[in-house]
Amino acid sequence: MNRTLRRFAIALAALVAVSAMLAPGAFAQGTDDDGTGSEDQIVLTGSLVVPQGETVEKAVIFNGDALIEGTVRETLVVFNGRTEITGSVGEDVVSFNGPVVVRSGAEIGGDLLSRRTPQVEAGATVRGDIEGLTRRFDLTELWFAGRFAWWIGYSVSTLLLGLVLLRLARGLDVSSARALEVRLGGVVGFGALTFFLLPLVAVLSFVTVVAIPLGVFLLLALGLLFTIGYVVGAIAVGRLIVKAPTSRYLAFLAGWGALRLLALVPLFGGLAWVVSTVIGLGVLWVARSTPLDAVPATPLPPAPTTA
Numbered sequence: 001m002n003r004t005l006r007r008f009a010i011a012l013a014a015l016v017a018v019s020a021m022l023a024p025g026a027f028a029q030g031t032d033d034d035g036t037g038s039e040d041q042i043v044l045t046g047s048l049v050v051p052q053g054e055t056v057e058k059a060v061i062f063n064g065d066a067l068i069e070g071t072v073r074e075t076l077v078v079f080n081g082r083t084e085i086t087g088s089v090g091e092d093v094v095s096f097n098g099p100v101v102v103r104s105g106a107e108i109g110g111d112l113l114s115r116r117t118p119q120v121e122a123g124a125t126v127r128g129d130i131e132g133l134t135r136r137f138d139l140t141e142l143w144f145a146g147r148f149a150w151w152i153g154y155s156v157s158t159l160l161l162g163l164v165l166l167r168l169a170r171g172l173d174v175s176s177a178r179a180l181e182v183r184l185g186g187v188v189g190f191g192a193l194t195f196f197l198l199p200l201v202a203v204l205s206f207v208t209v210v211a212i213p214l215g216v217f218l219l220l221a222l223g224l225l226f227t228i229g230y231v232v233g234a235i236a237v238g239r240l241i242v243k244a245p246t247s248r249y250l251a252f253l254a255g256w257g258a259l260r261l262l263a264l265v266p267l268f269g270g271l272a273w274v275v276s277t278v279i280g281l282g283v284l285w286v287a288r289s290t291p292l293d294a295v296p297a298t299p300l301p302p303a304p305t306t307a
Helices: 002-027 139-168 172-184 186-205 212-239 248-262 268-288
Strands: 037-051 055-068 076-080 084-085 091-097 101-102 112-114 130-132
Touching: 076 084, 084 091, 101 112, 139 172, 139 212, 139 248, 172 186, 172 212, 172 248, 172 268, 186 212, 186 268, 212 248, 212 268, 248 268
Parallel strands: 037 055, 055 076, 055 084, 076 091, 084 101, 091 112, 112 130
Antiparallel strands: none
């Protein structure tokens, strides 16, 4: 088990390092393949400005104001902030929260969708429809559809991760169930400490400038770490439900299936995720220190006697 845990630690460190290298580029602007030099402009927070005479492909801002004096060839999306257009947008303009002003002479080639009533001055051109977001989209249906899509994606991801872990660590199911049976207090204690303390450390790291990179890296790692904990918890629970010598894969499917069915229930699904994650994180701490003979082995049946 020690060798398995070392493999987990090495893999986790490698993934965090790769995430850290790729994270800054996730929001970088990209140049088109046609060589025109136009770019996608994506802003997390601040201001999105397309000056007069400049052209971008898509423009997206999550928090802040957008000022379009030049040209956006495709779609403009503003999640939270004021939108002012004096230039042109080739396709749709979508504003989830904030006022929208389309100045005289501006042109929108698609629809104008806004939660608030937009101000369209005389002389402005909107070739598509001007609608409210609530009319175009049923937000309740979108929420359910998004939640179900997330459930499917997370279910497939945890299933594949569980199969990989069982393949790499052949004794993981037995040692996890043994740790849960023999040292339940230690499993819950260490698991809860890890589950609640690591996010707190990550948040507190942002207080000082020197520790901000540590906080960012830790936050990036928490998603993977908690998912591993959730899967290991499903493996342990599954082996408790389906006893050996039944296949470890069938045992995992039993635990995983039960947890994923509970995930469809809003309240119990979240509680089951927390409990399974805490158990899994605690098992990763405790299993390596649980002796193999802590639980008496089932005695073998006596050999048949020959006459």
